[in-house]
Amino acid sequence: MKKIQWLLALVLISLVSLAQAITLPGPVVSADWLANNMSEVQVIEVRTDLASYLRSPEFDTDKKTGKKFLVEVGGHIANSTLLDFKKVRVERLVDGKKIKHLIPEKADFEKLVQSLGINSDKPIVLVPIGQDMSDIDEALRTYWSFKVYGEDQVAVLDGGMAGWLSEGREFTIANSPKATGNWIAKAERKELIASSNEVAAASKSGKPQLLDARQPAQYLGLAKRPDVLTFGHIAGSKELAPELLARPSNGALYFWQKKTYDALLAANGLSSKGPTIAYCNTGHLASGGWFVMSELVGNKSTKLYDGSLYLWTLEGRPLVGVPLN
Known part of the structure; x- marks a missing residue:
């Protein structure tokens, strides 16, 4: 009897947790929204320049106005994880030929996402560098890959890390490795x-x-x-x-x-x-x-x-x- 009560309690806790889980406002989130909901989401920074994740950003000052402006993106949002964009596209066999630049197989993409410490219990926010459309497309390609494999609780940060820094928001250059996550691909669209x-x-x-x-x-x-x-x-x-x-x-x-x-x-x-x-x-x-x-x-x-x-x-x-x- 006690075992049944314990199982029912676990089910109720899980249902309450699901009911309280935050819902993304859409495919794009603002820096304000992310800052206010940081503890409720998982942040993935998608980059090709991996060294920038642990490097301080560069700012300069306008001589006329005295206003500080961003020159080069560096650092990252606290508790985020870094995704090497080169791993988002892979070489696969198609009709017996090796073809580059393709979406990974379902199991391989699942393993990649889990290696970032991403779990299935919270929405995901993707953060590009945000200074050029090509780097924004790195996050959008990752977003598309998540969609192909059934993840609908995913969004992109408008303005990327460049916008985050330009608004004077907090960043870090500390590295915080994460344990392997339990994210599961829900479909193959x-x-x-x-x-x-x-x-x-x-x-x-x-x-x-x-x-x-x-x-x-x-x-x-x-x-x-x-x-x-x-x-x-x-x-x-x-x-x-x-x-x-x-x-x-x-x-x-x-x-x-x-x-x-x-x-x-x-x-x-x-x-x-x-x-x-x-x-x-x-x-x-x-x-x-x-x-x-x-x-x-x-x-x-x-x-x-x-x-x-x-x-x-x-x-x-x-x-x-x-x-x-």
Whole structure:
């Protein structure tokens, strides 16, 4: 009898804990919200420059106004954990070929997240550097990966660490290792991933619409990344350049409101509604296009082409662009 009472008590405690668990306000949280709810969430700082996590930030002073401003991000939010962005994308075998830049297998992603000390009992807030859209896309690619594997209690800090520091908030350069967490992948949402064949069909039919998330020079075929074998873009695609996706303020980048994104999409010949596939060079910058379309505009029929033009051109598929001399 006592054992049954003890089990019932544990169940009640668990239910109360779930009822009290905080709910994220949306896919993006402000620095104010994070500061007020720090003990209720788990913070992951997503970076390529790993040394910056334990390095002091650099500030300078405007000679005219005397105002201090951020020059280089350093340090981290207390009790956060560091995620090496290079581990977010891996090499996998696809049809017997080794393909780089892809989302890890479910078990591998689960192991990676657990190694950060992340548990399943609290929401997750991802923090980019926040000074360039490319580094913000590191957090957005991680966000997309969490979504693929069933995690809905995840958000991104608006302004990133740059915004946090520019607002004069507390930071630390101390390292605080964490025990292995118990986070579990709850699903495998393959509907968020577009295949090469889906992209090829969309290029011919115009549906879904194709969103190219690269800079104009790459879209037009004037320049290319080394991983992409030929110049240009997929026929029928429309560009949404990364520099359009956020607004600068005090040394940090912040997301626009939905109405601004709706207008930007329309100005670039893209619809804010209807099926969409976002792509870029390797699936990094495409995370920004996917996040804006799916999470901020609310178009849930948006996919990301994992591997993007690296995979597309590796398969010998064509691109179009302006004539080169």
